[in-house]
Amino acid sequence: NAGVTQTPKFRVLKTGQSMTLLCAQDMNHEYMYWYRQDPGMGLRLIHYSVGEGTTAKGEVPDGYNVSRLKKQNFLLGLESAAPSQTSVYFCASSYSTWVETQYFGPGTRLLVL
Amino acid sequence: AQSVTQLDSQVPVFEEAPVELRCNYSSSVSVYLFWYVQYPNQGLQLLLKYLSGSTLVKGINGFEAEFNKSQTSFHLRKPSVHISDTAEYFCAVIPNSGYSTLTFGKGTMLLVSP
Numbered sequence: 562n563a564g565v566t567q568t569p570k571f572r573v574l575k576t577g578q579s580m581t582l583l584c585a586q587d588m589n590h591e592y593m594y595w596y597r598q599d600p601g602m603g604l605r606l607i608h609y610s611v612g613e614g615t616t617a618k619g620e621v622p623d624g625y626n627v628s629r630l631k632k633q634n635f636l637l638g639l640e641s642a643a644p645s646q647t648s649v650y651f652c653a654s655s656y657s658t659w660v661e662t663q664y665f666g667p668g669t670r671l672l673v674l
Numbered sequence: 675a676q677s678v679t680q681l682d683s684q685v686p687v688f689e690e691a692p693v694e695l696r697c698n699y700s701s702s703v704s705v706y707l708f709w710y711v712q713y714p715n716q717g718l719q720l721l722l723k724y725l726s727g728s729t730l731v732k733g734i735n736g737f738e739a740e741f742n743k744s745q746t747s748f749h750l751r752k753p754s755v756h757i758s759d760t761a762e763y764f765c766a767v768i769p770n771s772g773y774s775t776l777t778f779g780k781g782t783m784l785l786v787s788p
Binding site for chain 1: 714716719720723764770776779780
């Protein structure tokens with residue numbers, strides 16, 4: 562099992578460019594999450610999904626969109642990147658409810674110039 | 675809404691010394707509590723969690739935490755740390771009734787030196 566994988570590992574964007582981050586899990590988990598991690602801020606939830614075809618907003622959703630067309634994949638999109646979106650992005654998944662252990666990917670480091 | 679406060683942003687300690695990483699939470703309802711660890715350049719992984727039962731919870735790598743409802747705390751402890759314990763540690767909380775999301779603290783960096 563690969564667990565949770567994220568693509569790409571690192572990306573540099575110019576302000577206004579768009580991109581999609583891909584998260585894939587092979588554990589048949591229902592719940593998937595996107596977090597961003599900034600120094601001194603801990604992890605903040607961007608969006609999450611409780612099953613295929615469903616998505617919901619987290620704590621900091623502005624400027625991001627998500628899609629969960631397949632159970633194993635959760636995509637995070639930035640339509641028009643801004644320097645404030647420079648961060649490390651983590652995807653996670655859990656079997657069912659929020660109290661289940663979340664399994665994290667290795668992260669994507671994004672720099673917006 | 676719930677919140678988590680990790681009182682120390684950084685804790686330096688010598689190898690084989692004991693360590694305590696502090697976590698306090700605020701919530702109007704009962705909660706479940708978690709500690710996650712992030713090793714350098716990696717994602718987070720679960721150390722331990724408290725859902726119910728004994729207030730002393732044992733986790734991986736020799737860590738344990740004690741849930742104290744009256745003091746709204748969930749401090750993480752290890753009696754003897756190793757260099758390999760150098761990492762960032764995150765406390766997290768979620769209400770055990772109703773629907774809500776997991777809230778993470780800002781993290782405590784544990785720096786173990788020889």
